[in-house]
Amino acid sequence: MSEPARDTIIAVIGGSGIYDIEGLEDAQWQHVASPWGAPSDQILTGTLDGVKMAFLPRHGRDHVHAPATVPYRANIDALKRLGVTDVISVSAVGSFREHMAPGDFVIVDQFIDRTIAREKSFFGTGCVAHVSVAHPTCERLSDACETAARGAGITVHRGGTYLAMEGPQFSTLAESKMYRESWGCDVIGMTNMPEAKLAREAELCYASVAMVTDYDSWHPDHGEVDVTAIIKTLTGNAEKGRTLVAALPALLGGQRDPCVHGCDRALEFAVLTAPEARDPALMAKLDAVAGRIL
Numbered sequence: 001m002s003e004p005a006r007d008t009i010i011a012v013i014g015g016s017g018i019y020d021i022e023g024l025e026d027a028q029w030q031h032v033a034s035p036w037g038a039p040s041d042q043i044l045t046g047t048l049d050g051v052k053m054a055f056l057p058r059h060g061r062d063h064v065h066a067p068a069t070v071p072y073r074a075n076i077d078a079l080k081r082l083g084v085t086d087v088i089s090v091s092a093v094g095s096f097r098e099h100m101a102p103g104d105f106v107i108v109d110q111f112i113d114r115t116i117a118r119e120k121s122f123f124g125t126g127c128v129a130h131v132s133v134a135h136p137t138c139e140r141l142s143d144a145c146e147t148a149a150r151g152a153g154i155t156v157h158r159g160g161t162y163l164a165m166e167g168p169q170f171s172t173l174a175e176s177k178m179y180r181e182s183w184g185c186d187v188i189g190m191t192n193m194p195e196a197k198l199a200r201e202a203e204l205c206y207a208s209v210a211m212v213t214d215y216d217s218w219h220p221d222h223g224e225v226d227v228t229a230i231i232k233t234l235t236g237n238a239e240k241g242r243t244l245v246a247a248l249p250a251l252l253g254g255q256r257d258p259c260v261h262g263c264d265r266a267l268e269f270a271v272l273t274a275p276e277a278r279d280p281a282l283m284a285k286l287d288a289v290a291g292r293i294l
């Protein structure tokens with residue numbers, strides 16, 4: 001028997017320079033408690049064009065969380081607890097490609113995860129699970145982001161590999177050249193991992209909209225990466241991002257069928273630990289993320 005359609009709830013995780021979204025009806029900042037710790041901030045909820053929306057500033061409204069200390073698990077768990085179905089990450093990135101210029105948007109579809117000091121899974125001792133992240137972003141959701149971007153007149157590149165670095169320092173020249181020339185990466189940032197992996201474990205569709213703010217350090221005609229210039233580019237392009245987000249409810253609709261790519265069933269065959277051997281304390285923490293299958 002086919003699964004019934006359910007309410008769409010779109011979450012936007014706003015990155016550096018994006019601390020709010022406008023135009024929500026019944027907007028309110030809500031505290032959402034999570035067994036995985038405190039999320040980055042309260043979550044703004046409301047409706048846009050009749051579709052439920054949630055907004056979470058990844059670094060907090062006052063930008064208090066560094067890339068390595070963003071509470072990624074609490075954030076994804078809190079969104080899941082709110083009933084979110086679709087997560088759109090909006091991030092600042094450096095570019096490794098001449099044609100992906102500052103101000104352009106890239107709908108990322110692959111990642112290389114070079115982060116080293118972050119909690120990357122909801123699972124572990126007492127409940128072991130392995131999900132596939134071969135295709136870490138949702139094509140259906142990425143399609144909507146691309147359409148929204150094109151409709152907003154944004155120069156958008158569909159597909160690209162995002163190098164997730166630990167930071168908080170920017171890359172050395174040698175690293176930048178290696179990521180670009182040997183590893184074939186297109187953009188670089190510090191936050192989409194483990195966020196995308198955790199979204200998959202939580203059976204949420206995830207798309208990554210990356211706004212190019214700089215050319216990292218490889219480009220011979222551009223100087224070192226400078227955070228002031230990054231924020232200036234971000235601020236100058238914030239309106240584009242807002243227009244993109246505002247178009248999403250109409251494109252995604254208020255009801256959704258099961259994801260054709262299976263993002264919302266990622267845990268179906270993922271848990272290996274025998275039911276009788278599962279740790280009750282961990283099982284309790286997994287109530288939102290994995291409640292559907294546990």
Ligand SMILES: CSC[C@H]1O[C@H](OP(=O)(O)O)[C@H](O)[C@@H]1O
Nearest residue numbers: 015016058067091092189190191
């Ligand atoms: C402000 S420059 C570096 C900072 O910006 C990006 O954050 P986000 O992905 O949340 O937009 C990048 O990953 C770094 O964390």
Ligand SMILES: Nc1ncnc2[nH]cnc12
Nearest residue numbers: 092093094188189190216
């Ligand atoms: N060059 C860069 N490296 C890492 N994160 C970034 N965020 C924006 N620009 C970046």
